Amino acid sequence: MGLLARVRKEWFIIGIVLVILSAKLQPSIGVRGGPLKPEITVAYFAVSLIFFNSGLSLKTEELTSALLHVRLHLFVQSFTLVFFPLAVWLLLRVLSLTNIDQWLLRGLQTVSCMPPPVSSAVILTKAVGGNEAAAIFNSAFGSFLGIIVTPLLLLLFLGSSSSVPFSSIFTQLFMTVVVPLVLGQVCRGFLREYLERRKLPFSAVSSLVLLLIIFTTFCDTFSNPNIELEPSSLLLIVIIIFSIQLSFMLLTFAFSTRSGSGFSPADTVAIIFCSTHKSLTLGIPMLKIVFEGYEHLSLISVPLLIYHPAQILLGSILVPSIRRWMTSRQKAVKLSALQPV
Template sequence: MIWLDRLKKNWFLIGIVVVIVLARLNPPLGIKGGPLKPEITVKYLAVSFIFFNSGLSLKTEELMSALMQVKLHVFIQCFTLMFVPCVVWLLVQMLTLTPIDPWLLKGLLVVSCMPPPVSSAVILTKAVGGNEGAAIFNSAFGSFLGIIVTPLLLLLLLGVSSAVPVSSIFLQLSITVVAPLFIGQFVRRFIKDWLERTKPPFGQVGSGMLLLIIYTTFCETFSSTSLDLDRFHLLCVVCVVLILQLGLILLTFLLSRIERLGYSPADTVCIMFCATHKSLTLGIPMLKIIYHGFDHLSHISIPLLIYHPTQILLGGFLVPLIRQWMTNAQNSNISDIL
């Protein structure tokens, strides 16, 4: 029954394929306002459950230790909110020489300005066994920071400015990220012994929530009328996004393995996901606010709609490979110490 063992081992990858197929067969089921009500079940319940799950499973001392890793946090935030926009700006300057729709290229700039996501980076870091505490902090802090930094970056790169309802976004992040995390940590104090004894499948539960997010994301993608563009332009953007993400992941891996920086293998995993992922859940509302009434809003939104599922899919496929690398790296470090 080797094939059955392989199915169990790669259930998450199989689940990704299944939910994408289901989304393609019936997109209206998972779109905003549809029967599944993702504007509630995903935006609030699923994301909140992910962070409650993290708070419940993460040892308090590990979370507090992660908060003190200032050098790691600075690296991730500077990379995602400073380095990535600069790289994409240079890339777009070169791509203007190609026949790709210029508004799609502006959409790539918009993607580069977005903060890290509040769920996928944490789930993927946890799935590999990386520094989950640091991933949680950077996802939450990066989202708060993005509320201020992202509009400024858009103004600098695209010359567009608008008022962003900071208070409402802060409230949403507090409800869906901060509060569930602290509630999970509080509940953990009373059932710590039971958790240590039974070892519930927190990783699998979190991955299941991520599959729901993937499903609703692709429902929105497949049902979007904004995808009525020339297939050549769309294919070009997909290729650019995929190459960009692979390049950024490889670059973060190489940089984080510089010995002088002193990052552990678990830190490297956190950096690879948190520093390269961009938020759709914060990005789309920001775009609708900043570009309200803009004729080309649908065009500049497309790269973000492509980037988000691509980062989850690519991350999901890389999980087994990165997990194997991290295990080998940790074993090698232990052998060196001994």
């Protein structure tokens, strides 16, 4: 793959690096009260646009085929929104005894509270040849569920900025998340054929808006001289994130392939990716709402910014191995079915 092709493929990751560097160079542009007025443009318009775009692009009409696989859905949602945050919370009890930056550790907890993404888990499941319908269902359903569950988990594990009352948080969540998402779905009902025909770049639009949110978040950080990021803590967080991802992928694999689990090899593939992946697109706006005015918001956001490319990188590396396993397992199942009793 040529350099230009690689840049096109990884433009969002490159964009994250560039906007953080830009925020470092010119923090006054995106700071609260600055020219961009992020307290209005980002807090309301940008976040609303992301969720309207999500509602417009979510193909909920295609989920009926996967709807009846209740056991799989229950496992995925329970793992990602119950087991994952609890396990990380227990891990942080130990890590809090180390010298790792405490705000980065809190950021790990925020990662654990996030719903599954609407894209990467589906893409990787499809790349392997797994149960794509189940992956689509759990990504979409998890996104809807995350609107309610994720803010509650964040408030439960981390609390909130003392300057923002809970009622205001949920009012803003409703107005900037729920309402745009529902409106997007309503509009999709009227524009479905047009949207399918034109193949609009929903993902690119959300990613561009997300870069704006990341930029303004880090502008606030770099304009505050009291906040510093230790390189050693950052390196340890990267190692911990990869370790968590790999461990949880192995755990979901072991559980879904155990005797009597009732999951097919294709189901296992969907479970592995959907249970361990976390949404950056939904996560950053939610953090922006729940922790509005929090001076350490950007540090809390760092683990999520790392987790996103890490899950794609790790998943992509493992795709060939998982595909080989699934193919061999499916052949073994077919052969056993053909053998006379």
